[in-house]
Amino acid sequence: MNLLRGKISSVMNINCCRRNLFSASSRLPAVPLPAKKEVHFWYILPDEVNSAYLLDQYLEILSPCEKENIFRMKGELLKKRALLARTLVRTTLARYQTNCQIDPKSLKFRKNSYGKPEVDWQYSDDWSLPPLHFNISHTSSLIACGVTVDSPIGIDVEDKQRRLKTNILAFARRYFTLHELEMLTGISDPETQQHEFIKLWTLKEAYVKALGKGFSASPFNTFTVRSRDYNKKGICHAPHLISEVPEIIIESSGDPNKPLGNWKFVLLELLGSHYAAICMEQDMICGGNGRVAINLSIRKTIPFVEDGCISETDVVVIGGLTTLLGSA
């Protein structure tokens, strides 16, 4: 099947006079831009991408600098993961064409003053693109890219079964807030405690990545992420005992009343195997009561091969006010 597709595309390449137009962008189905308050979450499963031919195609759309970084890495799996991550970013953003097709190879990236990657729209070939924000996260078994319009975004994905080398409570004592440590300490079942730890880690990572200023600008022990109404009338309800999907909030650990800006969170369980956290800035206009849901569209992709919306059974929203959108 792959061989056939390959033949078709090389014929197209030969016949076309504008190499850029047909080489990659025509194989990426166009999608409408995310609306405000909307997040598009794209993911790829590295284990499903094994065709050497396809991986070569992906290498073709990378910048010389990205290729160089990958060649310098040691180990085939590491290289493949890095390749798929860059491919995911480029092909995902290239889908959001407005008036003409974008060649994923033409996208240019830069880092903000703290090192967070962002699109350098000024030097891209297509200057009419809207201000898309993106953030990626990868584990060995899932690579994800979150996209928004006009709102900083941070995402983090972790394998549910990931085990810490250190003792969870020792880790939390060192890096988390007192409130979070207390929450984890209150969980007696080790497996549940481990899951809650991973969820907390992904949420905190997503926030720091959304802020875009690095770990050192917002040390993990300076802010608490928790479920709203966690402390109901002085009784501590552990998140795993709350039956409704709780809203997730963030507060300063020094002064719980000090607002940390307007951030919304979504926490998902994907494919029964991963936790994914998404953090984006809340629309100020909608008011500060935090009751506005994020509209979320989750799409699985193998770039140049297939895209599709995630099946309902493969995703569970476990935190944050969210509306799951169907396919576009």
Added chain:
Amino acid sequence: MAAKSALQPLLKYLRVPVQPLSQNIFSISPHLFRRFSTEEVRGCFLDKSEVADRVISVVKNFEKVNPSKVNPNAHFQNDLGLDSLDSVEIVMALEEEFGFEIPDNEADKINSINLAVDFIASHPQAK
């Protein structure tokens, strides 16, 4: 080792009022006086190659790491395939090994063996 770590919090929180010279300067803790002596300070730094050996040993012990890939130039992310959570765990393991706390803003920058060695070897509190 235990005595030293008991002393750590005390030294950290000891407050020395800034006083004019006419005050009795010998009332200031003798520990602080010694810390400012050049010979003392020089003697507090660990030997760099010893630090390197210990850092490499900590990283090799990390389950996720393939020991054969660990060399003094190894980058946590690009060479050893570690992510942010792994890096934090490694920093924590290094804190345990060398007996001092690495501040978060410094921990952020330690993403290779070389950087870890440089940082620890230049830190007088490392044991």
